[in-house]
Amino acid sequence: MTPILELKGIHKSFGGASVLSDVNLTVNEGDFVSIIGYSGTGKSTLINVIAGLLRPDTGDAMMDGAPITGPGPERGIVFQNYSLLPWLTVTENIRLAVDQLYPQMTPAERTAHVRKHVEMVKLGHAGDKYPKELSGGMRQRVSVARTLAANPRILLLDEPLSALDALTRATLQDEIAEIWQSNKTTVIWITNDPDEALLVADRVVPLIPGTRGATLGTEIPVALPRPRDRRELLKQEEFKSLKLQLINSLLNARKSSAPVMTKKLSPPDILPEDLGMKRDHGLGGRKSPRRRSQLNREEIPIS
Amino acid sequence: MKRFKLDTIVLPLIAMLLCLGAWSLIAGKSTTTTSVDDWGDKVTKTERHGISADLPSPTETWQASKPYIVEPLAKRGELDQGILRFTWLSLKLVAQGYFLALVIGTPIGFLLGLSKRFTKAFDPIIQILRPVSPLAWLPLGMVLFSGMKIIGSDGRVSFGTSDAAALFTIAICAMWPTVLNTAVGVRAVPQDYLNVAKVLKLSRTKTLFKILIPSALPYMFTGFRLSLGIAWLVIVAVEMLIGKPGVGGFLWQQYNANSFAHIILSILTIGVIGFILDRAMSLIEGRFRTA
Numbered sequence: 111m112t113p114i115l116e117l118k119g120i121h122k123s124f125g126g127a128s129v130l131s132d133v134n135l136t137v138n139e140g141d142f143v144s145i146i147g148y149s150g151t152g153k154s155t156l157i158n159v160i161a162g163l164l165r166p167d168t169g170d171a172m173m174d175g176a177p178i179t180g181p182g183p184e185r186g187i188v189f190q191n192y193s194l195l196p197w198l199t200v201t202e203n204i205r206l207a208v209d210q211l212y213p214q215m216t217p218a219e220r221t222a223h224v225r226k227h228v229e230m231v232k233l234g235h236a237g238d239k240y241p242k243e244l245s246g247g248m249r250q251r252v253s254v255a256r257t258l259a260a261n262p263r264i265l266l267l268d269e270p271l272s273a274l275d276a277l278t279r280a281t282l283q284d285e286i287a288e289i290w291q292s293n294k295t296t297v298i299w300i301t302n303d304p305d306e307a308l309l310v311a312d313r314v315v316p317l318i319p320g321t322r323g324a325t326l327g328t329e330i331p332v333a334l335p336r337p338r339d340r341r342e343l344l345k346q347e348e349f350k351s352l353k354l355q356l357i358n359s360l361l362n363a364r365k366s367s368a369p370v371m372t373k374k375l376s377p378p379d380i381l382p383e384d385l386g387m388k389r390d391h392g393l394g395g396r397k398s399p400r401r402r403s404q405l406n407r408e409e410i411p412i413s
Numbered sequence: 414m415k416r417f418k419l420d421t422i423v424l425p426l427i428a429m430l431l432c433l434g435a436w437s438l439i440a441g442k443s444t445t446t447t448s449v450d451d452w453g454d455k456v457t458k459t460e461r462h463g464i465s466a467d468l469p470s471p472t473e474t475w476q477a478s479k480p481y482i483v484e485p486l487a488k489r490g491e492l493d494q495g496i497l498r499f500t501w502l503s504l505k506l507v508a509q510g511y512f513l514a515l516v517i518g519t520p521i522g523f524l525l526g527l528s529k530r531f532t533k534a535f536d537p538i539i540q541i542l543r544p545v546s547p548l549a550w551l552p553l554g555m556v557l558f559s560g561m562k563i564i565g566s567d568g569r570v571s572f573g574t575s576d577a578a579a580l581f582t583i584a585i586c587a588m589w590p591t592v593l594n595t596a597v598g599v600r601a602v603p604q605d606y607l608n609v610a611k612v613l614k615l616s617r618t619k620t621l622f623k624i625l626i627p628s629a630l631p632y633m634f635t636g637f638r639l640s641l642g643i644a645w646l647v648i649v650a651v652e653m654l655i656g657k658p659g660v661g662g663f664l665w666q667q668y669n670a671n672s673f674a675h676i677i678l679s680i681l682t683i684g685v686i687g688f689i690l691d692r693a694m695s696l697i698e699g700r701f702r703t704a
Contacts, residue, residue, distance in 0.1 A: 189605055
């Protein structure tokens with residue numbers, strides 16, 4: 111059986127800096143994979159390559175044995191920033207996807223399809239609201255509903271709950287897991303929270319940072335029975351040992367090959383007081399604004 | 414609610430009264446002296462004194478302007494009409510030129526925003542053309558459209574060289590804010606929205622109409638407002654140079670006749686109409702504000 115997604119030897123660099131190096135991943139249909147890693151180590155790059163929004167420099171990204179050439183609705187992606195169009199209501203946002211992908215359905219069928227997904231994410235009462243009237247958790251639900259309405263074969267989630275507070279995250283983790291139970295699509299969920307990874311996924315793959323780009327480490331299978339109740343899990347020994355195993359693999363990897371991140375610094379214009387200096391009273395015209403060429407670049411090891 | 418209304422009405426009124434007071438102080442007052450000259454004839458001399466001796470006071474201005482304001486729709490001659498008629502003629506011309514400016518400027522703005530190559534190619538030309546005054550465009554327009562002659566139903570030329578030149582001048586002066594603001598708006602579309610369009614495989618026209626235009630609309634409206642302001646400014650210059658009847662034409666004729674009261678009337682009319690146009694534009698903008 112061809113795996114639904116296969117990444118072989120993916121390399122990707124941006125302007126000389128290598129972000130991903132020799133990434134290999136095999137996902138079978140119906141798998142729930144979670145990729146966990148530090149911020150800024152290439153998680154979004156990896157999921158953009160899987161989605162087809164970025165082309166890898168070398169290596170193959172294949173879906174169903176055929177190379178991935180571009181983005182498409184069969185690899186639906188839920189973005190970290192929700193990406194809801196603010197001038198459309200909740201229903202209209204989902205409608206945009208449905209109208210585009212199901213032109214053969216009658217308008218009544220499409221309305222029913224949209225309605226079904228709005229209610230699937232428990233937003234039946236907020237169908238006519240604009241995104242600015244919704245909380246962060248509700249907006250993310252709309253984003254999930256829109257992606258699911260497209261009936262994707264692979265559901266990609268790019269740190270979907272990172273922008274929310276911890277309590278809303280807990281609620282949404284349970285809800286998305288529940289939705290998955292009834293849908294059973296293939297899911298790849300990118301996260302930075304070990305608890306979240308162990309709670310939702312069947313397999314957890316750590317993204318190990320490296321000086322020459324990040325790569326995927328050894329997989330950790332999560333054989334905990336579903337449905338998973340976080341209150342029960344916290345007491346179970348198996349959960350604790352899995353979490354320890356996961357955290358160890360991440361921390362050990364970090365120690366052995368500390369990657370270097372180049373950050374553009376624009377420090378605030380604060381100089382120490384020098385009372386002997388001539389004062390600029392601002393009457394001689396404003397100083398020119400900070401130019402891009404004046405930004406310092408600093409290399410900081412991720413520690 | 415009451416305090417809000419008080420502030421918006423009372424404070425501007427106070428400011429206007431202060432300005433009127435300053436005006437009265439500066440304005441000249443005329444004094445008439447009667448004397449007898451060497452031959453025994455009566456001589457009446459009228460002299461004006463004051464800081465700006467020739468500036469008419471508010472009351473004098475009102476007296477001189479009464480025939481134009483009180484009968485706003487009268488037509489006593491081509492260049493002697495009521496104030497509303499003048500305004501209407503100018504607004505008609507502005508509307509045509511402004512519409513041209515939007516229709517030409519918005520697509521150029523989109524092209525500038527979407528294609529970096531287009532920007533690099535045409536940005537120097539745009540920056541060179543932008544600061545040119547309408548007074549310089551008008552003669553060029555006359556030359557460009559020297560062959561324009563559309564004969565109307567009554568046998569006379571209904572749309573000739575000067576009309577075309579006027580429209581050309583208004584359009585080319587007013588279109589730059591629309592062009593530049595639309596370009597900024599298109600460039601400012603968040604990459605996330607474009608990614609959504611890519612994943613859903615929206616066609617290029619659909620991406621344009623469903624994502625690019627709604628997202629850039631606030632910026633486009635800023636451009637439209639600025640363009641309207643410039644179009645109204647330019648109309649005065651254009652009418653002055655061409656001699657078309659309208660607020661600007663009236664102003665130029667009164668300047669030649671040294672009738673300062675009427676000049677002030679024209680200035681005030683231009684200002685008030687510009688204010689009303691700007692307010693109307695921001696009301697329309699409010700209608701479209703969702704993003």
